[in-house]
Amino acid sequence: MNETIESQLRHRSIRKFRQQELTRDELDVLLKVAQQAPTSNFRQSYSILSITDPNLKKELAEIGQQEYIESAPHLFIFLVDQARNTKIAEAQAAPAHVQGSPERFLSAYADALLASQNMVVAAESLGLGTVYLGSILNDPKRLCQLLALPAYVYPAVGLALGWPDQDPQIKPRLPRNIIYMENRYQELEHPLESLEAYDQEIENYYDLRSFNNRLEAFTTKISKEMAQLPAKRAETLDALQEQGFFRGED
Numbered sequence: 001m002n003e004t005i006e007s008q009l010r011h012r013s014i015r016k017f018r019q020q021e022l023t024r025d026e027l028d029v030l031l032k033v034a035q036q037a038p039t040s041n042f043r044q045s046y047s048i049l050s051i052t053d054p055n056l057k058k059e060l061a062e063i064g065q066q067e068y069i070e071s072a073p074h075l076f077i078f079l080v081d082q083a084r085n086t087k088i089a090e091a092q093a094a095p096a097h098v099q100g101s102p103e104r105f106l107s108a109y110a111d112a113l114l115a116s117q118n119m120v121v122a123a124e125s126l127g128l129g130t131v132y133l134g135s136i137l138n139d140p141k142r143l144c145q146l147l148a149l150p151a152y153v154y155p156a157v158g159l160a161l162g163w164p165d166q167d168p169q170i171k172p173r174l175p176r177n178i179i180y181m182e183n184r185y186q187e188l189e190h191p192l193e194s195l196e197a198y199d200q201e202i203e204n205y206y207d208l209r210s211f212n213n214r215l216e217a218f219t220t221k222i223s224k225e226m227a228q229l230p231a232k233r234a235e236t237l238d239a240l241q242e243q244g245f246f247r248g249e250d
């Protein structure tokens with residue numbers, strides 16, 4: 001054990017923040033740590049957008065349907081960014097043909113998420129609270145428009161951050177033997193039986209997000225979510241293609 005590991009094991013998302021901004025030095029160190037994350041082929045194919053405009057925050061909260069998107073003292077959006085490297089190549093008259101390929105999208109997506117998680121780990125080590133916001137992608141086309149994203153840029157994830165004003169329980173994870181495998185993939189043979197005890201544990205977890213704050217069984221939640229996407233999420237591939245990705249040209 002050390003302090004880093006202890007802090008990581010204490011992780012829980014925070015959805016209520018004190019109305020106090022971070023100092024310039026605190027923000028500076030978080031951005032520095034984010035940038036020091038590993039990056040695929042050293043391409044650094046991501047950007048970090050800090051959302052400070054209250055009107056924009058409001059619109060994002062409308063898309064995400066989560067009040068804390070608007071009220072969080074700091075809101076970042078980590079972007080897949082192949083536009084900058086396209087410009088660099090074009091400035092040298094080098095053909096940039098693969099910037100929208102699935103491979104380049106996925107490696108840039110990995111870059112963006114690794115940078116964001118570096119920021120989360122650093123923030124939590126300082127006692128700050130964070131929550132990722134996939135919900136801002138509920139309406140991907142509108143989001144790209146609101147953020148004025150050019151071609152070859154796409155939002156990977158949002159991250160709200162600030163000093164915590166709640167103290168939620170740590171959320172239990174799946175039993176290790178369910179997610180850990182050796183050498184070859186192992187199918188889950190008896191899903192409900194294997195997860196019975198875990199379901200019980202999750203039903204006993206209190207979620208500070210909702211008034212009716214006991215969670216439903218894990219297996220019930222998963223079954224519901226395997227059936228349908230929020231309406232505009234079905235436009236994800238369209239939105240990606242509009243941004244220049246996954247067009248099947250490369």
Ligand SMILES: Cc1cc2nc3c(=O)[nH]c(=O)nc-3n(C[C@H](O)[C@H](O)[C@H](O)COP(=O)(O)O)c2cc1C
Nearest residue numbers: 011012013015066131132133134135136157170171
């Ligand atoms: C990619 C990603 C997107 C997420 N999006 C949201 C979100 O939109 N809103 C939210 O309240 N939590 C969001 N979360 C947080 C998860 O709900 C949370 O991590 C999970 O329930 C486990 O809880 P814990 O972080 O407290 O351990 C997201 C997490 C990830 C990794």
